[in-house]
Amino acid sequence: MTxxxxxxxxxxPAPRRTPLSTLAIWGVLLALLAGSWTxxxxxxxxxxxxxxxxxxxxxxxxPPDFHDWRYYLAEMVVTLxxxxxxxxxxxVCSVPLALLAAGNITPWWVHQxxxxxxxxxxxxxxxxxxxxxxxxxxxxxxxxxxxxxVHTTGxxxxxxxxxxxxxxxxxxxxxxxxxxxxxxxxxxxxxPQVTPLWISYALYRFESNxxxxxxVGMVGAGGIGMVLWDVIRSFEYSxxxxxxxxxxxxxxxxxxxxxxxxxxxx
Amino acid sequence: MPETPTVIxxxxxxxxxxxxxxxRDVSLxxxxxxxxxxxxxxxxxxxxxxxxxxxLHHADAGSPSRVDVxxxxxxxxxxxxxxxxxxxxxxxTIFQQFNLVDRLPVMTNVLAGALPRQPLWRTxxxxxxxxxxxxxxxxxxxxxxxxxxxxxxxxxxxGQQQRAxxxxxxxxxxxxILADEPIASLDPESSRRVMSLLADVNRELGVxxxxxxxxxxxxxxxxxxxxxxxxxEIVYDGPTRELDAERLRTLYxxxxxxxxAPGGQPAxxxxxxxxxxxLSPLAVGQAA
Numbered sequence: 001m002t003x004x005x006x007x008x009x010x011x012x013p014a015p016r017r018t019p020l021s022t023l024a025i026w027g028v029l030l031a032l033l034a035g036s037w038t039x040x041x042x043x044x045x046x047x048x049x050x051x052x053x054x055x056x057x058x059x060x061x062x063p064p065d066f067h068d069w070r071y072y073l074a075e076m077v078v079t080l081x082x083x084x085x086x087x088x089x090x091x092v093c094s095v096p097l098a099l100l101a102a103g104n105i106t107p108w109w110v111h112q113x114x115x116x117x118x119x120x121x122x123x124x125x126x127x128x129x130x131x132x133x134x135x136x137x138x139x140x141x142x143x144x145x146x147x148x149x150v151h152t153t154g155x156x157x158x159x160x161x162x163x164x165x166x167x168x169x170x171x172x173x174x175x176x177x178x179x180x181x182x183x184x185x186x187x188x189x190x191x192p193q194v195t196p197l198w199i200s201y202a203l204y205r206f207e208s209n210x211x212x213x214x215x216v217g218m219v220g221a222g223g224i225g226m227v228l229w230d231v232i233r234s235f236e237y238s239x240x241x242x243x244x245x246x247x248x249x250x251x252x253x254x255x256x257x258x259x260x261x262x263x264x265x266x
Numbered sequence: 267m268p269e270t271p272t273v274i275x276x277x278x279x280x281x282x283x284x285x286x287x288x289x290r291d292v293s294l295x296x297x298x299x300x301x302x303x304x305x306x307x308x309x310x311x312x313x314x315x316x317x318x319x320x321x322l323h324h325a326d327a328g329s330p331s332r333v334d335v336x337x338x339x340x341x342x343x344x345x346x347x348x349x350x351x352x353x354x355x356x357x358x359t360i361f362q363q364f365n366l367v368d369r370l371p372v373m374t375n376v377l378a379g380a381l382p383r384q385p386l387w388r389t390x391x392x393x394x395x396x397x398x399x400x401x402x403x404x405x406x407x408x409x410x411x412x413x414x415x416x417x418x419x420x421x422x423x424x425g426q427q428q429r430a431x432x433x434x435x436x437x438x439x440x441x442x443i444l445a446d447e448p449i450a451s452l453d454p455e456s457s458r459r460v461m462s463l464l465a466d467v468n469r470e471l472g473v474x475x476x477x478x479x480x481x482x483x484x485x486x487x488x489x490x491x492x493x494x495x496x497x498x499e500i501v502y503d504g505p506t507r508e509l510d511a512e513r514l515r516t517l518y519x520x521x522x523x524x525x526x527a528p529g530g531q532p533a534x535x536x537x538x539x540x541x542x543x544x545l546s547p548l549a550v551g552q553a554a
Contacts, residue, residue, distance in 0.1 A: 174365030174431070177320055178438055179355030179382040187390050188378055192369040 060237035064245055072227060072246050079223035080250070082141050082216075083209040086148025091202050093153045098160030099186060105164060115161075121154025130216035144221030148209050156205055163197040164190060199265050203258040210254050214247055270297045273336060273442055273474045274319060280329040281314055281498075288314045289325075289498045296476060301468040303485035303506065304478040306495035307518065312478035313362075315495070316446045319476070320359050321350040336441060355382035358435030362447035364427040368420035372411070372430050375419050376402040379437030398437070405433035409463055425456025432463055443467065445477040449484065461488045482514065 047054075066072075099105050101114040129147035137143050172189035180188065217225020224247060231239040274296035281289040289311045296302055304312045317323040318333055319340065325331035327344035334340060335357055339347045347353070358379070366375045380398045381389050388394075394402075406412040409429035414422055419430065428448055435443050445464060449457035461477075465488045468475045479485055485492050485506050492509060494502035494517055501517050502509065 170361065170363050170365045171367040173322065174359075174361060174434075175367070175378055175381070177322065177354055177359035177361075177365075178379050178434065179351045179353070180378065181351070181381070181386055181389075183386065184378075184381050184389055187392070188370070188374070188381070189367055192367050195369065 057237075061241040063238060064241035065236070065238035066242045068239070069242070069246075072224065072243055075217075075222075075224045075227045076246055076250055078141055079213045079217065079225065080210060080254075082144040082221075082223050083148065083206060083213040085145045086152055086213070087202065087206045087209050089145070089149040090152035090156050090205070093149075094156040094160050095198075097153065097157040098164060099190070101157060101161040102164035104167070104169070105186070105190070111161075115158075118154045118157050121150050122158065123154075124151065126151045126212045126216050127219060130219045130221045134220045139220040139222070141222030144213055144216045144223060147216050147221060148212060151212075152205055152209060156201060159201045160194070160198055163194040163201070167193040196265070200262050203262050203265075207251075207255050207258050210251055214251075270299060271337075272296070273298045273300075274476065275332075275334040276315075276319070277332040278329070279315070279318060279331045279333065280326045281311075281318065281323065281331075282326055287498055289318075292495075292498070292500055294493060294500065294503070296474060298474055299468070299472050300491060301465060301475045301489050302477070303489035303492045304476060304495065305480070305482065305485055305492050305502075306478075307480060310495040311498040312480075312495055313446050314498075316359070316444045316476065316478055319444055320354055320357050321346050322359070351382070355438060356440055357442045357444060358438045358440035360428070360431050360435060360443060360445040360448045362450045364419075364424070364431050364451075366419040366427055366430060366434075369418060371416050372406070372419050372422065373399070373402060373415045375430055376405060376415075376433045376437055379405075379434040379439075382438075402433065402437050405436040406430070408436065409433050423456070424452050425459060428452060428456070428460050429463065432460070432467070436467070440473060442474045442476070445475065447478050447480070450480065457484065464488070482509070485509075 097114060097118065101111050101118060103111055105111075106114075126147045129150050130143055133143035133146040137146065167190055171193065172185050175185045175189040213223055214225045214228070217223040217227070218229040220226065224243065228240065228243050228247070231243060272295055274294065276292060276294040279289050279292040281287075292311070292315060294315075304315065306312050314323060318325060319335055321333075321340045324341050324346050325333075325344045329344060331344060332339070332342045335353060338349070338353055340350060340353060341347060366372075367378075374392065377394050377398060380394060380401070384394065384398070403412060403415065406415055409432050411422070411426050411429050411433075414426060414430075419427060422430065431448075432443075443464065448464070449460050452460060461484055464475050464477060467473050477489065486509075489506055491504070492502065492506040493500060494509075496517060502513070
């Protein structure tokens with residue numbers, strides 16, 4: 001008897017997915033793609049046919065025109081400020097909402113309704129919220145802050161509550177066994193366990209909010225997005241290139257900084 | 267023997283987990299200042315019983331079960347008393363896995379014992395008055411880990427973490443300590459140290475200690491009285507010294523081997539744990 005048979009003798013046979021089911025999955029996927037072809041108006045050949053036009057169009061972007069760079073920079077800073085306030089307000093609101101939405105903290109008749117509210121906040125895009133808030137509070141960065149606040153609260157509270165649901169219940173029980181108040185159980189037993197994850201999620205959302213803040217500007221909510229919208233509409237492609245470059249550089253910087261910060265804090 | 271007040275009173279405790287009976291008609295009385303070992307193999311209901319005493323579990327609904335600690339009701343008929351939190355403040359629990367909050371400093375973990383005495387507005391910001399910090403420091407000195415006060419709990423060894431948990435019980439000013447397998451995750455040296463600490467607290471501060479163990483040796487060395495459980499029923503309740511190997515074998519049958527510390531073979535003279543007893547000066551004092 002060989003070693004091979006010795007080690008595998010008692011082992012139950014590994015469950016094997018039939019080739020048929022794998023084929024079926026691929027079939028469904030391909031059918032879906034084919035069915036969506038006309039709906040998505042797929043015209044790949046146009047890319048080749050109009051290549052000349054596109055080259056001419058792309059040529060308009062060069063060289064980038066940094067003539068108004070001071071103005072762009074000021075608006076870029078406004079964009080960062082929108083993201084900062086939107087994220088900060090969202091973090092503050094997410095902490096209580098996350099605890100209420102956590103299945104291991106509250107009974108179902110509390111966490112289910114709270115989760116549905118968070119779903120609603122999350123399912124509507126920042127851009128749509130920005131459109132609504134521009135009507136409510138007028139054009140400008142404040143509308144952007146409100147839009148980011150609502151949407152980010154929906155996202156962060158969900159992520160935070162998932163972190164709460166994965167905690168180790170034993171330390172919480174240790175605190176409970178001293179006769180502590182339920183709020184003390186949360187402050188001493190739950191929060192310390194989730195802090196690293198919460199910080200990490202909040203920083204990540206700040207990064208995404210810098211990106212989102214540049215987009216919500218397009219509907220009139222201030223910042224670099226508004227500038228971008230103006231230069232695109234007035235066909236100033238070399239200025240558009242300059243704005244886009246600044247956007248790319250600042251978003252990369254923020255990403256690098258927050259990655260570094262996350263590593264230090266977590 | 268003069269009548270000392272009853273501290274723990276369990277009457278007809280029944281508990282099922284699904285269809286599985288965990289405790290069947292358990293009744294138990296513990297008097298003030300006793301140090302009692304709760305003995306039994308894994309799954310015999312030791313932890314379940316202890317968790318009922320601090321109201322972390324509640325008994326089967328509609329059963330005649332009743333638990334009183336320090337003369338106050340913990341639960342009756344499967345319903346927790348609304349004042350169970352006030353009672354938990356005086357009944358400390360020590361867990362097998364220490365149940366400290368890893369990321370908090372040892373000091374904060376120990377100060378958690380003072381939470382019920384402090385107003386909520388203060389504790390929610392982790393503020394404690396100097397006298398409580400002083401008390402926590404003294405508790406840490408008593409167990410010999412005051413030097414680790416500001417380290418995160420996760421940086422401590424298992425034995426040190428369990429001693430921190432004992433400090434937390436001391437800061438609570440507990441009149442009863444329920445220790446649920448306090449030494450099951452520890453090496454022999456740390457185990458001996460933790461058990462000696464519990465015995466000191468019992469002797470010097472008059473704290474009633476109920477400690478669940480699955481190793482007979484430690485019961486012999488530290489606890490004058492033993493309550494033995496098997497499959498959720500109390501099968502022995504009496505002086506530990508009357509438990510000899512013969513009796514243990516009739517109680518536990520094939521499970522007997524599990525009850526002895528790995529490596530610590532029961533002595534052939536029929537007195538289980540005689541070796542460990544000889545090593546412990548404390549046990550000599552207790553046996554006398």
